[in-house]
Amino acid sequence: MSRKSTSYRWQRGGNASNTCTVLSLIGQPCELLACLSADEHINFLQNDLRKYKIDYSHCPMINDVGCPVSSIILSSDTGSRTIVYHNCLPELTLKNFEQLNLEEYSWIHFEGRHIDVVLLMIQRIDNYNNSLNCDFVTKNRMPITISVELESPRSGSELLNLLSYVDVAFIAKEFAEYLGFSNMDEVIHNIGQGSKGAIICAWSEEGAIARTPCGSIVQSPAFPPRKVIDTLGAGDTFNAAALYYLNKSKVKFMHKYKEEAACTNDNQMKEVSDNNTANKRDVKENLDIRSSEYNRAKFINETVLQQAIKFACCIAGAKVGLRGYDCLDIISNDILRSNFLEN
Secondary structure (H helix, E strand, O other), rough: EEEEOOOOOOOOOHHHHHHHHHHHHHOOEEOOOEEOOOOOOOOHHHHHHOOOOOEEOOOOOOOOOOOOEEEEEEEEOOOOOOEEEEEEOOOHHHHOOOOOOOHHHEEEEEEOOOHHHHHHHHHHHHHHHHOOOOOHHHOOOOOEEEEEEEOHHHHOOOHHHHHHHHHHEEEOOHHHHOOOOOOHHHHHHHOOOOOOOEEEEOHHOOOEEEEOOOOOOEEEOOOOOOOOOOOOHHHHHHHHHHHHHHHHHHHHHHHHHHHHHHHHHHHOOOOOHHHHHHHHHHHHHHHHOOOOHHOOOOOOHHHHHHHHHHHHHHHHHHHHHOOOOOHHHHHHHHHHHHHHHHH
């Protein structure tokens, strides 16, 4: 039996690509690092990335391999989707990642797959963070926060091994169900209990739940639109909005400590060098630099995390009521200008 569609469109996709689109729309400069096929689709991809002001300058271009293609059927009645996809592109390599100048980044987000290589990339970030010492107090540098999304059941439960190495983990509903969990409460009380980072889990129309690095649990309801139009990329939208809010909070947190450190140094200019050394040590201890894994997530307190997932639920809900992602910039600005998140 065949049926005629009412419309069709081309849309750039992929988890990282979608997340970058939303990040850019809501005001966060970002870069995509992914293998791109150099076939006939490359002009469309590059033009669309430029349209959304997404940096793709470090993306390796792969010759003689077709562009990944997904055929997605959206239901006009329910907004649900059926996806048939084809992908022969190779995975990113450590060499690809080593082309990045890590000083340019505040946050690096990974899609959980190809675990051995991702761990090598994380190790490079850790080495960079450990090399900073107190440089971020006196220079325009700050530790890079690391996050990961655990989504694909195809990668298996081995994905959980990444939790020990990241500051924020997004546990997708599909992956959680593969592990045998039936709701987000079970996820937050069982996954990553030994990790030092934050855990976030969105559960469609039930909203989202999260746990701070210190173990506090926060929750947000969903904010569904009047009519569900397009669920494609809703999870990527949630992740992007949460990343945006958390990174904004991180930068504010780091600037606060840099200002306090500068004031301390100004007030102690006439003290002997031993006292100046002590002041630097106080700043170092306050920021927990000795334990860089914890330091990178220290800014994620209960209030910040609750507002981050509430903002993410709002943006994801709005996206489901749109076709594509356009207009999310206006919606996010309205939310951030209001006092909605504090209520």
